[in-house]
Amino acid sequence: MLTKDELKRYERQISIFGEDGQEKLKKAKVFIAGAGGLGSSISTYLTVAGVGKLRMVDNDIVALENLNRQVLHWDNDIGKKKLESAAAKLKRMNPNVEVEVISETINKGNIDELVGDFDMIVDAMDNFAARYVLNKAALVKKIPLFHGAVHGFYGQATTIIPGKTACLRCIFPEAPPPTIPPVVGVTPGVIGCIQATEVIKYILGIGGLLENRLLMWDGLKAEMDEVPLEKNPRCEDCGKEGG
Amino acid sequence: MEVKVKFFATFRELFGGEKEIELESGSNIQELLNLLCDSRQRRQKLFDRSGKLRPYIKILKNGRSIQFLEGVHIELEGKDIQFLGGIHTELADGDVVAIFPPVGGG
Numbered sequence: 001m002l003t004k005d006e007l008k009r010y011e012r013q014i015s016i017f018g019e020d021g022q023e024k025l026k027k028a029k030v031f032i033a034g035a036g037g038l039g040s041s042i043s044t045y046l047t048v049a050g051v052g053k054l055r056m057v058d059n060d061i062v063a064l065e066n067l068n069r070q071v072l073h074w075d076n077d078i079g080k081k082k083l084e085s086a087a088a089k090l091k092r093m094n095p096n097v098e099v100e101v102i103s104e105t106i107n108k109g110n111i112d113e114l115v116g117d118f119d120m121i122v123d124a125m126d127n128f129a130a131r132y133v134l135n136k137a138a139l140v141k142k143i144p145l146f147h148g149a150v151h152g153f154y155g156q157a158t159t160i161i162p163g164k165t166a167c168l169r170c171i172f173p174e175a176p177p178p179t180i181p182p183v184v185g186v187t188p189g190v191i192g193c194i195q196a197t198e199v200i201k202y203i204l205g206i207g208g209l210l211e212n213r214l215l216m217w218d219g220l221k222a223e224m225d226e227v228p229l230e231k232n233p234r235c236e237d238c239g240k241e242g243g
Numbered sequence: 244m245e246v247k248v249k250f251f252a253t254f255r256e257l258f259g260g261e262k263e264i265e266l267e268s269g270s271n272i273q274e275l276l277n278l279l280c281d282s283r284q285r286r287q288k289l290f291d292r293s294g295k296l297r298p299y300i301k302i303l304k305n306g307r308s309i310q311f312l313e314g315v316h317i318e319l320e321g322k323d324i325q326f327l328g329g330i331h332t333e334l335a336d337g338d339v340v341a342i343f344p345p346v347g348g349g
Contacts, residue, residue, distance in 0.1 A: 038349045126349035151346035154252040172345045173310070174298040181348035188349065216251045216343070221260065225251060227341060228306045 002026070006096060010050050021204045022050060026096075028203045029053040031115050033106055033134055034124030035082040036060070037069040037183060038148050041192025042122050042199075043099075044072065047090045049200055053098045054090070057114055058082050059105040069185035106130050111137045120202065122146045122195055128175030132237070135160070135168035139238050146198050148191040151181040153219035155191035158229065159198045159210040162238065166212055166229040169237035187219055244268045244336035246275065251343035257285055258342075266334060272302060272309055273330045275340060288344075296330055303341040304332055 002022055007014070010022050028051050032043055035058035043054060060066075060082045062073040070082075077085040083101035090099045104110060106125070111133050115121060120143050125131050131147070138145035138160060145160040147168055160167055194215065201207040214227040233239055245265055250258045258279065266275060276296070280286035291297055302309045309329040334340070 034349055036349050124349050126347070128345070128347055148349070149346045150348045151253055154255075154346050156252065156346055172299060172301070176299040176345050176347055179347070181346065183348050218251070218255065220255075225249075227251070227301075227303060227343075230308065230311060232310070 003096075006050065009094075009096070013049065017204050017206060021206075024203050024205075025050045025200070026052040028120075029055070029118045030120055030122060030199060031118040032056045032122045032124055033130070034058055034126065035070075035072065035086045035101075036066065036124065036126060037150065037185065037188030038192045038195065039086070039124035040070050040072040041189050042124055042148075042196045043086060043090055044093065045193060045196040046199060047094045047097045047099070049196070050094065050096060051199070051203070053100065053118075055100045055102065055114075055116075055118055056083055056086060057102045057104055057106055058086075059103050069183050069188055071185065071189070106133055108133050108136065112140070115141060115143075118143070120144045120146065120199065122199060123148055124192070124195075127178055128172065129178075131168055132175070135237055138162055139167060144202060146195045146202075148188075148195045150183055150187040150191050153184055153187055155187050155194075155217040155219070156214055157191050157194045157198070157210060157217075158212075158214045159202070161209075161211055164211065166231045167235060167238040170232040170235045171214065171229050173232070173235075184219070187217070190217055190219065244270075244334070246334050246336070246338045246340055248275070248279065249339065249341045251341065252346050254288070254343050257288055268336070270334055271330070272304070272332050272334065272340070275334060276330070276342075279342075289342075297344075300342065300344050302329070304334070305339055306341075 014022050030051050035056050062077045062080050072086045072089050083103050087099045087101045121134050121138050139162045142162045148157040212229045216225045248262045309332050312332045
């Protein structure tokens with residue numbers, strides 16, 4: 001049941017998808033991998049939308065050079081754990097949302113336990129090695145993975161539904177070499193909002209998702225393109241069990 | 244014949260956004276890439292030192308990843324080589340080719 005506060009707080013979106021939709025958001029449990037640039041915008045918008053439970057995992061400390069893009073962390077947070085900083089802000093934005101934070105580095109040994117019984121995984125990582133770990137976990141647990149990545153003014157996003165769409169390994173069989181990419185804060189803002197939009201629609205079961213479509217954002221030209229994707233029948237991650 | 248090439252993400256800085264390229268009929272993706280890589284810098288972005296296409300680069304012809312086009316699974320000197328046909332995919336007049344690297348930041 002929604003409380004009086006919630007009915008008022010979400011009034012302008014309940015008029016789109018009704019109290020039933022809002023209840024669905026309240027019941028959802030969303031796992032967010034990363035509390036950096038993408039993680040900041042994803043968690044902010046899922047928090048204010050009233051997603052019931054967020055679990056964020058990250059193991060970084062807030063540094064001065066993060067502040068151009070990681071908007072959950074402020075000047076006086078430098079030196080703190082990113083997750084403490086993130087949790088403090090998100091709880092103040094919306095006390096109805098349960099924000100759980102775990103300070104760990106995601107790897108293939110701990111991912112199953114970290115995700116636990118959560119309904120979906122949102123990719124807010126900054127490297128492909130970790131993204132492949134998320135991809136595997138999503139496939140094993142048969143839960144969606146909302147992929148996003150950025151570089152400079154460029155970004156990409158897609159929604160991976162195990163058994164239905166191409167998985168991350170089908171799309172990118174090999175990782176690009178690791179780099180420290182330049183990033184303008186607005187880019188993870190845009191891409192994180194697209195990922196959060198996908199999460200909300202998935203929970204509500206409305207609209208169309210970025211299934212088998214890679215959205216490409218070019219902030220410099222203000223252009224959005226789309227590239228079709230397909231499953232790789234020989235994919236080493238989903239080829240056999242993905243169906 | 245003429246094909247349209249679209250670059251995305253960071254390749255736009257190096258190659259520009261969209262190009263019409265004149266090719267001899269019967270040309271394939273490899274020949275198109277050779278033509279596009281007209282500088283050392285461009286060549287290095289697409290190919291490694293041995294001249295092999297960098298494996299993380301995505302190339303699509305008319306909306307289909309070339310790894311799925313004419314793709315064959317073969318064994319060469321005991322090693323499993325996947326999708327060898329990809330870069331040898333033939334092009335036709337009016338084809339649209341998209342080329343981009345994944346971006347990886349967060």
